[in-house]
Amino acid sequence: MSRAEPVPLSETVPGSAGRRPSPLWTFGLLRSELVTTVRRWRTLALLAVLAAVPVLVGIAVKIETRGGGDVGHGGQGPAFISQITNNGLFLVFTALAATLPFFLPMAVGVVAGDAIAGEAGSGTLRYLLVAPAGRTRLLLTKYTTVLAFCLLATLVVTVSALIVGALLFPLGDLTTISGTRISFGEGLGRALLIALVVAASLVGVAALGLFVSTLTGSGIAAMATTVGLVITVQILDQIPQLHALQPYFFSHYWLSFADLMRDPVYWDDLTKNLGLQALYAAVFGSAAWARFTAKDISA
Amino acid sequence: MAPYESDDAVDAARDEAPHAGRRKAARYAVPVAVVGVAAATIGLVPALAASGDPDLPKITAQHLIEKIAKSDVQQLSGTVKINTDLGLPNLGGMENSLASGAAKGSGASSADPQSQLTSLVSGAHTLRVAADGPQRQKLSLLESGSEYSLIHNGKDVWGYDSKSNEVYHSASADAGKDHRAEPPATPKDFADQALKSVDDTTSVTVDGTEQVAGRDAYKLLIKPRQSGTTVGAISVAVDAKTGMPLKFTLTPKSGGAAVLDVGFTQVSFARPTASTFDFTPPKGAKVTQEKQDPAARKHSESGKGFAKGMxxxxxxxxxxxxxxxxxxxxxxxxxxxxxxxxxxxxxxxxxxxxxxxxxxxxxxxxxxxxxxxxxxxxxxxxxxxxxxxxxxxxxxx
Structure with missing residues (x-):
């Protein structure tokens, strides 16, 4: 498969005329994208910040309750915080509730915003397109990489919180927020399920960031716009006059992951959240595709 | 070599700009179509689902009221949405701080049922109810990230506020009766109240059928005959099989949204699992014990203030x-x-x-x-x- 041959002008869909690379090749592209993304200092710094949040929360709760005191004074603070001292597993839920509104979407916004615009900004996008992948395939690979980062970021918070919780606080059977008891094993299962739901909650932001990333040639501009949108939408979600629009904001049902700690689980908001994220992925994913495949790449 | 697609695009733009422009614009039709399909789905599916009123045998209002009276549902579990719009000025957080301030003033914990259930007076809430006979009931108030549960199991009445991790406990021989005295929360509670007032000043009719929580139901329409009242109409959806009220709507005479709308969104008449009603205070939770009979306490507390005035x-x-x-x-x-x-x-x-x-x-x-x-x-x-x-x-x- 020589890349030196001139490409016929009549070829409209790249890579379609007898040049379709094997699926293994796509896998190779994905792997190289994943490795590049995770190896960046920026990504490592973001993950370190995410891992530090549960440590901070855990130590703060430990210090505050040292004298047998009470944390969360009558229900203030992030969800589940008053239960941490009794069961370290609750640190996982508190840490996810604390990072989901800002830290996690910010990290995803940075990675997603950088995906296309960063390559364009540093002049490497045209070389990526030389590879026989085609733009659609490259975009899909980029999006898959961002989704993998969503999962990775969430798992970093979860694992960090689990370790800190196990070190600082007792573990054991836990009480669901409905007042029923479940075993530690089931609690751990629910924690994992919650981590997956939180990762899925970021699918919408990832698609939005990817779309913004195709609009501009500057990586910084794309990251700033995506993170700015995350903040703006969450502020708008607090304005009561906009209540008719709010169910369609990607962040509206984020905290519904707490419904997994009810017994029986209350699925209404959870399914709404997942449906909404799928909708955002479809709308902004296809918009990113339309933009990216129709755009002139000059850098 | 430059990326071939960019060659393609640039050349196309150079040679046949209008054609390429159209082709590019066509791509944007995809996201637009996705938005359109989503909007249509969101708009049409509920409308289509709601269009089919169930076909049920005719019943007179008298028979329907008897059916409600005879209804004896012992086991159920379900989700209730309650929506109250009294048109009170929106005090926002002030309301809450007033309520919690009042609760603190009387020395009650945040898990006290009285302080929790007053929040139902305004706004939209989701409740979960479960019952297994007269001895075991559970009522949960679902909040964002937390839940307040009121569990009655035999002699014990437990209140658990997961937000503050506080527990309220009262044990008395006639706790079952006390549970009944709590503020009404299910459509049945409201319907019972409304039917009590049915006399010659009221017109009661059966107003077709509807689907509530996936069940076929008759609609009972209660309208005051007198003028001068602000009550426009009360509509009660009665389950055709069990005779249990599934939905209660009170609309004011002035029109607009319902003042009170309570209805099951999901209901099951199977016996809830026994563990639903088991409660042991979690480790480290602050437990407030109620020594006195709660009904008596409530009476003495609120009674003192009002006794003179009343x-x-x-x-x-x-x-x-x-x-x-x-x-x-x-x-x-x-x-x-x-x-x-x-x-x-x-x-x-x-x-x-x-x-x-x-x-x-x-x-x-x-x-x-x-x-x-x-x-x-x-x-x-x-x-x-x-x-x-x-x-x-x-x-x-």
Whole structure:
């Protein structure tokens, strides 16, 4: 498969005329994208910040309750915080509730915003397109990489919180927020399920960031716009006059992951959240595709 | 070599710009189509799902009321949505802080059922109910990231507030009766209240059928015959099989959204698992023990304050236009204007000054209940219009 041959002008869909690379090749592209993304200092710094949040929360709760005191004074603070001292597993839920509104979407916004615009900004996008992948395939690979980062970021918070919780606080059977008891094993299962739901909650932001990333040639501009949108939408979600629009904001049902700690689980908001994220992925994913495949790449 | 697609695009733009432009624009049709399909799905699916009213055999209103009375559902579990819109001024957080302040003042924990269930008075809430016979019930108030559960199991009544990790416990022989005395929360509770008031001042009809929580139901329409009341209509959806009310809607005469809308969104008549009603306080939770019988406590607490004022209280009129009246005993009436300072002026500004044969007073209005506080300290309140209230006050004088 020589890349030196001139490409016929009549070829409209790249890579379609007898040049379709094997699926293994796509896998190779994905792997190289994943490795590049995770190896960046920026990504490592973001993950370190995410891992530090549960440590901070855990130590703060430990210090505050040292004298047998009470944390969360009558229900203030992030969800589940008053239960941490009794069961370290609750640190996982508190840490996810604390990072989901800002830290996690910010990290995803940075990675997603950088995906296309960063390559364009540093002049490497045209070389990526030389590879026989085609733009659609490259975009899909980029999006898959961002989704993998969503999962990775969430798992970093979860694992960090689990370790800190196990070190600082007792573990054991836990009480669901409905007042029923479940075993530690089931609690751990629910924690994992919650981590997956939180990762899925970021699918919408990832698609939005990817779309913004195709609009501009500057990586910084794309990251700033995506993170700015995350903040703006969450502020708008607090304005009561906009209540008719709010169910369609990607962040509206984020905290519904707490419904997994009810017994029986209350699925209404959870399914709404997942449906909404799928909708955002479809709308902004296809918009990113339309933009990216129709755009002139000059850098 | 330059990326071939960019070659393609650049060349196309150079040679046949209009064609390429059209092709590019066509790509944007995909996201637009996705938005369109999503909007259509969101808009049409509920409409299509709601269009089919179930086909049920005809029933008279009399038979339907008997069916409700005979209904004896012992086991159920389900989700209830309750929506209250009294048209009270939105006090936002102030309301909550007032409520919690009141709770703290009386030394109650945040897990006290009285302090929790007052929050149902305004706004939208989701409740979960489960029942297994008269001895075991559970009522949960679902909040964002937390839950308040009230569990009655035999002799024990537990209240658990997961937000503050506080537990309220009361154990008494007749706790079952006490549970019944709690504020109404399910459609059945409200329907029972409404049917109590059915007499010659009321018209009751069966108004077709509908689907509630996936079950076929008859719609019972209760309308006051009298004028002067603010109640427009009460609609109760009654499950065709079990006779249990599934939905209760109270619309005011002034129109607009329902003042009170309580309905199951999901219901099952299977026996809930036994573990639903098991409760042991979690480790480290603050437990407040109720030693006295809660009903007696409630009576003594709220009774003390009102006992004096309630002297000479009574009900004027009958049926829908009945007006409750009592004497607060304070001759100055409301602290209005300069007398009460700024706060008095603020409270007074929420109401509307009226005068009549009874003297002068202030009317406080909500979308359902109006209350008249006269300057000589008498209170008249009822689900009646302002004019009817003044008339009742004149007559009661």
């Amino acid at each position: 002297e000479g209280g009574g009900v004027l009129g009958k049926g829908w236009t009945s007006v409750a009246t009592f004497d607060t005993g304070s001759k100055g009436g409301l602290p209005t204007g300069s007398k009460g300072g700024d706060l008095g002026g603020f409270v007074g500004s929420l109401g509307e000054k009226v005068s009549g044969k009874f003297g002068k007073g202030t009317v406080f209005s909500t979308r359902l209940v109006n209350a008249l506080i006269t300057d000589d300290g008498k209170v008249y309140a009822g689900a009646v219009t302002k004019d009817a209230l003044v008339k009742a006050a004149d007559a009661g004088k």
